[in-house]
Amino acid sequence: MPTLPAPTLPQGIRYLPDYFDRAAQAALVEDIRRVVEAAPLYTPAMPRTGKEMSVRMTNCGELGWVTDKERGYRYQPTHPVTGEPWPPIPQALLDLWREVAGHPWPPQACLVNFYSDKARMGQHQDRDESDLSAPVVSVSLGDDCLFRVGGTKRGDPTLSFRLRSGDIVVLGGPSRLAFHGVDRIYPATSTLLKSGGRINLTLRRVTASG
Numbered sequence: 001m002p003t004l005p006a007p008t009l010p011q012g013i014r015y016l017p018d019y020f021d022r023a024a025q026a027a028l029v030e031d032i033r034r035v036v037e038a039a040p041l042y043t044p045a046m047p048r049t050g051k052e053m054s055v056r057m058t059n060c061g062e063l064g065w066v067t068d069k070e071r072g073y074r075y076q077p078t079h080p081v082t083g084e085p086w087p088p089i090p091q092a093l094l095d096l097w098r099e100v101a102g103h104p105w106p107p108q109a110c111l112v113n114f115y116s117d118k119a120r121m122g123q124h125q126d127r128d129e130s131d132l133s134a135p136v137v138s139v140s141l142g143d144d145c146l147f148r149v150g151g152t153k154r155g156d157p158t159l160s161f162r163l164r165s166g167d168i169v170v171l172g173g174p175s176r177l178a179f180h181g182v183d184r185i186y187p188a189t190s191t192l193l194k195s196g197g198r199i200n201l202t203l204r205r206v207t208a209s210g
């Protein structure tokens with residue numbers, strides 16, 4: 001029998017479409033509203049150039065990922081503007097991690113990315129974590145986006161797919177260091193967020209486990 005080519009997601013990427021139903025998505029949005037009340041979205045800047053990112057960010061968890069012109073990419077326990085500790089990771093996200101991460105330790109960081117209609121994120125690797133054995137678990141809420149993932153070398157062939165509200169992606173194993181980014185947002189493709197836009201949550205281990 002002739003065989004069809006295997007479905008073409010790079011090894012180590014698990015795509016779980018429609019993982020959260022509408023009610024669960026709405027509850028998560030409420031959780032994130034409370035996080036943003038305690039830890040407001042801020043505009044991160046690239047190391048050295050200070051060029052502002054188009055995505056606004058905040059975090060919850062014991063550590064948060066931040067970047068600015070002077071000190072670059074790093075994890076730290078406090079908000080860069082308010083100086084306050086990050087609020088805790090909502091229980092629903094801790095539950096999600098237990099269900100899908102296949103990792104014995106809970107997440108330490110949850111980065112909250114907010115995309116307006118024009119925002120995008122260039123191709124990059126996530127390599128600011130010391131523990132690369134743990135996966136990254138991603139949750140999409142709100143408008144659809146065009147996500148693109150390649151190999152572990154910049155310039156490797158890439159694959160694009162659409163991420164929708166309620167979708168989960170688990171990035172582990174050989175894909176943990178894959179280049180990836182968000183090429184575009186599809187405005188007004190979801191009614192979940194009253195004023196539109198897209199929220200992406202990424203749950204991570206940061207320090208070597210134990």
Ligand code: MD3
Binds near residue numbers: 171178202
């Ligand atoms: C593939 N966020 O915050 S999530 C990021 O939609 C980030 O906001 C994107 O890239 C977003 O760093 C993509 C999906 C994702 C997250 C981490 C990955 C894909 C990944 C790590 C390795 C490979």
Ligand code: FE
Binds near residue numbers: 124125126180
């Ligand atoms: Fe990333």
